[in-house]
Amino acid sequence: xxxxxxxxxxxxxxxxxxxxxxxxxxxxxxxxxxxxxxxxxxxxxxxxxxxxxxxxxxxxxxxxxxxxxxxxxxxxxxxxxxxxxxxxxxxxxxxxxxxxxxxxxxxxxxxxxxxxxxxxxxxxxxxxxxxxxxxxxxxxxxxxxxxxxxxxxxxxxxxxxxxxxxxxxxxxxxxxxxxxxxxxxxxxxxxxxxxxxxxxxxxxxxxxxxxxxxxxxxxxxxxxxxxxxxxxxxxxxxxxxxxxxxxxxxxxxxxxxxxxxxxxxxxxxxxxxxxxxxxxxxxxxxxxxxxxxxxxxxxxxxxxxxxxxxxxxxxxxxxxxxxxxxxxxxxxxxxxxxxxxxxxxxxxxxxxxxxxxxxxxxxxxxxxxxxxxxxxxxxxxxxxxxxxxxxxxxxxxxxxxxxxxxxxxxxxxxxxxxxxxxxxxxxxxxxxxxxxxxxxxxxxxxxxxxxxxxxxxxxxxxxxxxxxxxxxxxxxxxxxxxxxxxxxxxxxxxxxxxxxxxxxxxxxxxxxxxxxxxxxxxxxxxxxxxxxxxxxxxxxxxxxxxxxxxxxx
Numbered sequence: 396x397x398x399x400x401x402x403x404x405x406x407x408x409x410x411x412x413x414x415x416x417x418x419x420x421x422x423x424x425x426x427x428x429x430x431x432x433x434x435x436x437x438x439x440x441x442x443x444x445x446x447x448x449x450x451x452x453x454x455x456x457x458x459x460x461x462x463x464x465x466x467x468x469x470x471x472x473x474x475x476x477x478x479x480x481x482x483x484x485x486x487x488x489x490x491x492x493x494x495x496x497x498x499x500x501x502x503x504x505x506x507x508x509x510x511x512x513x514x515x516x517x518x519x520x521x522x523x524x525x526x527x528x529x530x531x532x533x534x535x536x537x538x539x540x541x542x543x544x545x546x547x548x549x550x551x552x553x554x555x556x557x558x559x560x561x562x563x564x565x566x567x568x569x570x571x572x573x574x575x576x577x578x579x580x581x582x583x584x585x586x587x588x589x590x591x592x593x594x595x596x597x598x599x600x601x602x603x604x605x606x607x608x609x610x611x612x613x614x615x616x617x618x619x620x621x622x623x624x625x626x627x628x629x630x631x632x633x634x635x636x637x638x639x640x641x642x643x644x645x646x647x648x649x650x651x652x653x654x655x656x657x658x659x660x661x662x663x664x665x666x667x668x669x670x671x672x673x674x675x676x677x678x679x680x681x682x683x684x685x686x687x688x689x690x691x692x693x694x695x696x697x698x699x700x701x702x703x704x705x706x707x708x709x710x711x712x713x714x715x716x717x718x719x720x721x722x723x724x725x726x727x728x729x730x731x732x733x734x735x736x737x738x739x740x741x742x743x744x745x746x747x748x749x750x751x752x753x754x755x756x757x758x759x760x761x762x763x764x765x766x767x768x769x770x771x772x773x774x775x776x777x778x779x780x781x782x783x784x785x786x787x788x789x790x791x792x793x794x795x796x797x798x799x800x801x802x803x804x805x806x807x808x809x810x811x812x813x814x815x816x817x818x819x820x821x822x823x824x825x826x827x828x829x830x831x832x833x834x835x836x837x838x839x840x841x842x843x844x845x846x847x848x849x850x851x852x853x854x855x856x857x858x859x860x861x862x863x864x865x866x867x868x869x870x871x872x873x874x875x876x877x878x879x880x881x882x883x884x885x886x887x888x889x890x891x892x893x894x895x896x897x898x899x900x901x902x903x904x905x906x907x908x909x910x911x912x913x914x915x916x917x918x919x920x921x922x923x924x925x926x927x928x929x930x931x932x933x934x935x936x937x938x939x940x941x942x943x944x945x946x947x948x
Contacts, residue, residue, distance in 0.1 A: 658813035
């Protein structure tokens with residue numbers, strides 16, 4: 396009778412033998428490369444000075460992408476004729492791609508295709524060769540029925556594993572479990588040993604089960620945007636449409652050098668004004684209430700009322716003045732009473748009598764002014780026409796002298812005030828980057844003088860204020876100088892930072908291939924830079940979507 400320990404060692408030997416045989420069966424030993432389990436769909440490409448074409452085979456259908464060569468804009472309003480092995484055919488437009496029935500693409504081989512593209516007045520002929528490999532002929536591009544999917548984090552690892560790699564991993568796991576089994580047997584733990592024997596058998600035979608259940612020649616075909624080992628980026632046309640990649644043919648020209656200055660948007664001093672209090676007091680709303688922010692007002696409109704508010708010392712002074720005036724009034728009245736009978740007898744002249752009457756009237760008027768002093772409110776009016784950009788008003792608010800209650804500006808008349816540190820002459824033209832990254836033109840108003848080594852103030856007028864710029868915005872002014880440089884102008888969003896801090900651009904070197912290139916740039920204006928090194932004339936530089944391309948791994 397065979398003992399339990401002998402049976403365990405027999406099972407262990409059988410499992411290891413099976414794993415070893417599996418690891419060597421079908422192994423290439425380096426004489427040929429194993430086939431890839433993930434590949435791109437068969438495709439044909441062609442390009443001319445007008446169009447760029449990519450045709451992707453998908454079973455018995457052909458998906459045709461047509462873009463403008465210079466700008467990479469999809470061509471949708473066009474008629475596409477194709478000379479195929481089955482005869483001439485016309486592609487149908489669906490969305491932004493053209494579809495073509497191609498039953499001949501289900502068989503492996505090389506197929507010469509002739510495309511005729513008519514887009515408006517542009518007509519072009521493009522020839523392409525579509526190669527259908529044997530492994531892809533008739534392959535289903537959809538996931539296999541009943542197959543399980545790995546998480547996205549493990550999928551890329553699983554794609555790189557070959558059948559031989561799985562077998563070697565299984566042998567390693569079996570060896571580890573065998574070591575644990577031996578330790579369990581030495582300690583007399585039969586139940587634990589039995590469980591480990593079962594684990595070893597499963598680990599050794601799992602690759603065989605996978606090999607038997609997986610269909611022969613099954614290939615998962617995916618077109619995935621990815622970074623290639625040499626640093627270039629492969630982006631299928633379908634992904635380019637989603638990312639809205641746009642390009643521009645590089646043209647070398649002479650440009651004026653520009654300098655950068657830190658600036659701030661300020662109102663035109665001739666079209667803005669402040670509403671301030673001349674005397675301290677309590678704010679009162681005018682008829683209709685205080686104007687709100689953004690309200691359009693005209694010069695002369697009543698903005699607020701100020702009721703004087705007197706301090707204790709002022710009130711004491713007023714009471715003292717009232718007392719003195721009342722005393723003077725009483726003395727003058729008595730004097731006037733004595734003058735009137737004397738004037739009838741001729742002892743007092745008529746002039747003295749009239750003088751006393753006038754003095755009394757003046758004293759009474761001064762007394763009345765003191766009584767009405769707290770009732771006279773100051774009226775605050777708009778000095779210019781415009782929009783209320785700042786408001787500091789509320790009923791009952793105590794405003795001190797020179798308090799800024801309202802600020803009125805004309806949004807159609809704005810300036811930019813910048814600080815110039817360089818000792819260069821600024822030209823009449825300059826620009827800033829607007830909210831939509833478009834250049835906003837500026838006109839030079841004037842420049843001041845630097846004092847005590849400080850920056851030189853320079854003021855510009857915004858030529859078109861309807862650009863979204865607001866008072867107080869911090870901007871970078873790009874002012875032209877008199878010196879000239881030679882280079883390629885490109886939008887600022889085309890130049891991005893690489894992982895090592897270099898300025899790079901992406902160049903469209905193939906229908907679905909983009910190459911990063913380090914460049915040296917100089918400022919040109921608010922929306923463009925000058926590429927002085929790194930790009931040649933004629934290269935197609937990515938002008939939109941460069942940051943998205945840089946995120947691909």
